[in-house]
Amino acid sequence: xxxxxxxxxxxxxxxxxxxxxxxxxxxxxxxxxxxxxxxxxxxxxxxxxxxxxxxxxxxxxxxxxxxxxxxxxxxxxxxxxxxxxxxxxxxxxxxxxxxxxxxxxxxxxxxxxxxxxxxxxxxxxxxxxxxxxxxxxxxxxxxxxxxxxxxxxxxxxxxxxxxxxxxxxxxxxx
Amino acid sequence: xxxxxxxxxxxxxxxxxxxxxxxxxxxxxxxxxxxxxxxxxxxxxxxxxxxxxxxxxxxxxxxxxxxxxxxxxxxxxxxxxxxxxxxxxxxxxxxxxxxxxxxxxxxxxxxxxxxxxxxxxxxxxxxxxxxxxxxxxxxxxxxxxxxxxxxxxxxxxxxxxxxxxxxxxxxxxxxxxxxxxxxxxxxxxxxxxxxxxxxxxxxxxxxxxxxxxxxxxxxxxxxxxxxxxxxxxxxxxxxxxxxxxxxxxxxxxxxxxxxxxxxxxxxxxxxxxxxxxxxxxxxxxxxxxxxxxxxxxxxxxxxxxxxxxxxxxxxxxxxxxxxxxxxxxxxxxxxxxxxxxxxxxxxxxxxxxxxxxxxxxxxxxxxxxxxxxxxxxxxxxxxxxxxxxxxxxxxxxxxxxxxxxxxxxxxxxxxxxxxxxxxxxxxxxxxxxxxxxxxxxxxxxxxxxxxxxxxxxx
Numbered sequence: 209x210x211x212x213x214x215x216x217x218x219x220x221x222x223x224x225x226x227x228x229x230x231x232x233x234x235x236x237x238x239x240x241x242x243x244x245x246x247x248x249x250x251x252x253x254x255x256x257x258x259x260x261x262x263x264x265x266x267x268x269x270x271x272x273x274x275x276x277x278x279x280x281x282x283x284x285x286x287x288x289x290x291x292x293x294x295x296x297x298x299x300x301x302x303x304x305x306x307x308x309x310x311x312x313x314x315x316x317x318x319x320x321x322x323x324x325x326x327x328x329x330x331x332x333x334x335x336x337x338x339x340x341x342x343x344x345x346x347x348x349x350x351x352x353x354x355x356x357x358x359x360x361x362x363x364x365x366x367x368x369x370x371x372x373x374x375x376x377x378x379x380x381x382x
Numbered sequence: 383x384x385x386x387x388x389x390x391x392x393x394x395x396x397x398x399x400x401x402x403x404x405x406x407x408x409x410x411x412x413x414x415x416x417x418x419x420x421x422x423x424x425x426x427x428x429x430x431x432x433x434x435x436x437x438x439x440x441x442x443x444x445x446x447x448x449x450x451x452x453x454x455x456x457x458x459x460x461x462x463x464x465x466x467x468x469x470x471x472x473x474x475x476x477x478x479x480x481x482x483x484x485x486x487x488x489x490x491x492x493x494x495x496x497x498x499x500x501x502x503x504x505x506x507x508x509x510x511x512x513x514x515x516x517x518x519x520x521x522x523x524x525x526x527x528x529x530x531x532x533x534x535x536x537x538x539x540x541x542x543x544x545x546x547x548x549x550x551x552x553x554x555x556x557x558x559x560x561x562x563x564x565x566x567x568x569x570x571x572x573x574x575x576x577x578x579x580x581x582x583x584x585x586x587x588x589x590x591x592x593x594x595x596x597x598x599x600x601x602x603x604x605x606x607x608x609x610x611x612x613x614x615x616x617x618x619x620x621x622x623x624x625x626x627x628x629x630x631x632x633x634x635x636x637x638x639x640x641x642x643x644x645x646x647x648x649x650x651x652x653x654x655x656x657x658x659x660x661x662x663x664x665x666x667x668x669x670x671x672x673x674x675x676x677x678x679x680x681x682x683x684x685x686x687x688x689x690x691x692x693x694x695x696x697x698x699x700x701x702x703x704x705x706x707x708x709x710x711x712x713x714x715x716x717x718x719x720x721x722x723x724x725x726x727x728x729x730x731x732x733x734x735x736x737x738x739x740x741x742x743x744x745x746x747x748x749x750x751x752x753x754x755x756x757x758x759x760x761x762x763x764x765x766x767x768x769x770x771x772x773x774x775x776x777x778x779x780x781x782x783x784x785x786x787x788x789x790x791x792x793x794x795x796x797x798x799x800x801x802x803x804x805x806x807x808x809x810x811x812x813x814x815x816x817x818x819x820x821x822x823x824x825x826x827x828x829x830x831x832x833x834x835x836x837x838x839x840x
Contacts, residue, residue, distance in 0.1 A: 223832050246401065246571070247827040248599040256596050261604035267612075285527060285536040294540050307545040307623055314619075315552040318612050322559050325605035329598045332590035340574035342594060343567065345401035 213379055215352035216364055217338065218372035223249040226347035229370040230255035233349070236366065239356045242382070244338060244348040263325055270320025271313045278305070278312035338382065346373075350382060394488055394828050397672040401826050404673075405571055408820045411668045412572060416815060419667060427807035434801005437794055438513055446516045448794040454780040455789035460514040461627075462769040463799055466652070467507035467806075468550065468624055469645075469765065472617055473653025474500025475557060478564070479613035482606075488681055490824040491674045494568075495664060496657050497561045498817070502809040503656075504554045506802045511546070513798070542626035549623040556616055560609045563602075566592050567823040621645040628772065635715035635776035638703065644696040651689035651735070652765035658682050658758040660810065662751055664819060673820045680748045686761060687742040693768075694736035711781065719775040723788055727767050728775070734764025 220226040227249055233241045234255055241256055243249070252258070286292075287299035297304070326332070342348050351367060353360050367375045399407070416424070441448055451458050474496040481489040515521045523530045525547045527537050537544050569589035576582035592598070625645035628636040658679065665674040704716040719728050738760045741747045748754070779786045813819070826832060 243596040244594045245596065245599070246594060247567070247823040247832065248603055249596070249832075252596045253600055258597055258600050261601045263601050263604040264608060267608050281527060282539045286539050290533050290536060292538075294538060297540060301540050304540040307542075307619070307626075308539060308548045310619055311545075311548040311552040311616075314612050314616050315555060318556045318559060318609055321605050321608050321612075322563060325563075325601050326590070328601045331592065332587075335591050335593065337570070337574050337593060343571040343574045343592075344405045 213353060213360065213377040214381055215350055215378050216360075216367055217376055217378050218349045218351075218367040218370060219339070219341075219374045219376075220347045220349065220372055221345070223247075223347060225371065226349055227251050227255060229349050229367075229372070232370060233351060238351050238363070239354060240352045242350045244342045244350065246343050246345065246347070249347070261328075263321060263328065266324030267317050267321045270324075271317030273320070274312040274314070274316030275309060277316065278309040281312075282308060335382075338378070350378065352382075393830060394490065394675070394677075395673055395825060396675055399672060399829075401829075404825055404829075405575065405822055407670070407672070408818045408822050408825075409572060409575055411814060412816065412818065413575070417667070420811065420815070424808070424811045427804050427811055430800050430804025431808050432801075432804070434798050434804055437797040437801065438509075441513060441794065441798070442516075442518075446514065448792060450790050450792040450795055452787055452789070454785050455774065455777045455787060457773050457777060458789060459791050459795040459799055460510045462766070462773050463802055464507050464510040465624055465645075465769045466766050467503045467510075467802065468553075468620065469649035469652045469769075470656045471500040471503035471507070471553075471557070471653065472621060472646070472649035473657050474498070474503075475553075475613050475617040476650055476653065477657070478560065479610040479617065482610045483614060487828040488678050490821055490828050491670075491678045492657060492661055492682070492820075493824070494561075494564065494817075494821045495660060495813075495819045497557065497564065498813045498819075499653075499656060499660060499810065500557050501554070501561060502806050502813070503653075504550065504557065505809065506806045508550065508554065509798075509802060509805070511550075542623065542630045545623045546627055549620045553616060553620045556609070556613055560606075560613055563606060563609060564821060564824075565817065566590065566602075567594065568818045568821060570594070571822050572818065618646055621649045633776050633780075634709070634711040635700075635719065635772070638700065640696060640699055640703070644693070644700075647689050647692045647696065648765060648768060651686065651693050652762060654682055654686050654689065655758040655761035655765070658686065658754055659762065662755040662758070664814060668814065668819060670820060673825060676749050676751070679751065679754060680745075683742045683748040683754050683757075686758070687739045690735055690739035690761070694732075697732065697736065714779075715776055718779055719771060722775065722779070724771065724775045724778070727771050731764050731767040731771050734760045735768065738764075 218229065220229060223245065226243055226245065230241065230243060230252060234257065243252060243256065245252075282305045283300055286301070291299045293299075294301075337343070338348060338350075339346065349367070349370075349372075351357060351363050353363065357363055364375065364377075395404070397403075449458060449460070474493075477489050477496040478493045478500075481493070511525075512518045512521060515524060522528050523535075523537075525537070525544070566589055569585050570592040573582055573585040573589045576585055622642035622645065625641035629638060629641040631637060661674050661679065661682075665671050701716050701720075704712045707713075718724075738757055741753065741757060774789050778789050
């Protein structure tokens with residue numbers, strides 16, 4: 209078939225149709241399948257064997273970072289760098305330090321979560337949309353051509369048999 | 383023999399919309415020229431904002447002596463407006479984070495606009511602590527632990543005013559990031575619909591290359607959930623810390639342990655009222671009645687009535703504790719609050735906050751858009767007066783009767799207050815023109831057609 213093609217995209221018009229199609233690709237054992245949908249289709253993680261997201265780890269690590277930073281900042285400035293006696297309170301007034309410990313934990317945890325999510329998603333990037341309707345009302349299933357997925361013709365005809373509205377070749381890397 | 387009755391939930395979106403209809407309806411205000419109504423509102427808002435900023439310029443030139451502050455009223459409209467605006471912001475986070483965590487799908491109609499409101503309200507709030515320093519260009523090392531050449535002399539981490547700096551700036555940052563994260567799929571929708579290349583480029587940059595891949599949705603939804611989980615305790619902490627500004631002092635009427643929950647509930651109450659005010663207008667102006675339905679509005683009215691009664695309970699508890707404490711200064715502060723020279727503001731607060739929202743007991747009134755608009759405006763007024771009552775009545779008669787005085791805000795106080803409303807509405811009107819005011823991808827996600835019943839995935 210077309211030598212420049214990287215894979216093939218099948219378009220569907222409902223979340224139900226694409227979910228069923230994704231399960232069929234799983235049964236057939238196709239590799240590297242991806243879907244593009246205007247909203248998250250639930251059940252897709254199972255159909256595409258997507259593992260549990262690692263994002264929460266970033267939240268934990270960055271939150272812990274904020275927690276430690278708040279301790280270090282408050283203790284170092286209040287008790288080490290220039291200790292000032294405020295109303296006879298101890299230099300390390302732990303209860304009074306709690307609000308800022310909490311705030312910095314949340315701040316760094318949230319920023320770290322979002323930064324790491326963008327990193328995982330490879331964003332920002334300047335890739336062109338595959339099809340403008342994929343953020344509107346169409347659902348796409350992409351199967352890359354590879355030796356594991358069998359011949360290009362067989363993939364193409366398999367997707368044609370899934371009841372897609374349209375099946376087209378993709379010539380660029382997705 | 384009893385029959386099994388299947389109860390169907392009412393649709394969250396009315397009018398039998400397809401996915402494409404949703405994109406079209408929500409993007410329409412962005413893709414058409416502004417209406418005359420919008421231009422008129424925008425002109426008024428920008429005029430108020432400019433006037434307020436001009437007076438802020440005068441304030442920097444002349445000093446905070448142009449305000450009505452005197453001894454013993456060291457705090458006035460600046461902190462009243464600060465607490466008011468921070469409170470307004472709370473409903474947005476509550477809708478976006480807490481209702482998300484409780485899987486209240488009706489939030490999808492209103493969460494985007496409510497989050498925008500949060501961010502704009504916090505911007506308005508931040509103006510006041512900055513300008514009240516009089517010389518804000520020096521405020522960097524007054525407010526933040528900024529390394530300086532005076533030792534360095536650090537900020538006092540034991541002060542609730544400093545906790546406030548951290549709480550409010552964290553709140554603003556996290557809310558803004560959360561809002562932006564929620565916007566990304568919708569920005570991609572706007573990008574893909576754009577015909578004008580410049581428009582496509584601008585929204586394309588903001589969408590950062592989003593395509594809606596299943597692996598991206600997986601990480602995205604996880605991050606969204608975590609941010610909701612972080613925002614929920616954050617929103618409770620912010621008004622708690624704001625209330626510490628008062629509660630940690632030793633002024634009768636302020637030095638009470640009820641303040642944190644009392645402030646948080648009041649904030650949710652006033653915030654929901656502001657959401658109702660804005661939603662009544664924007665669903666009308668931008669024709670969003672199928673997305674922001676009467677059912678959504680009714681749900682908000684229920685929350686307003688519930689939080690209104692909680693606020694009423696807090697008012698009563700304060701009086702009870704003043705009596706029960708046996709502390710004559712505390713008791714006087716409350717008798718003076720209800721029957722002293724500021725009784726007019728106290729009773730305005732009680733009527734607006736605790737009496738008027740009771741009309742929502744009746745279902746017909748909860749579903750009456752005109753009535754809920756009027757009630758929401760009264761609640762906004764009442765909650766502004768709540769802060770006025772707390773700040774002014776506790777200060778104007780202090781421990782020494784010789785120094786008692788009556789606080790009257792000056793024209794400059796009112797001008798800056800008006801300016802903050804102008805700023806808020808300017809930002810909100812711009813938001814309505816530039817970004818989708820309803821979360822497109824989330825609305826599509828809660829449509830009945832999106833909920834799988836095939837069982838194929840189980």
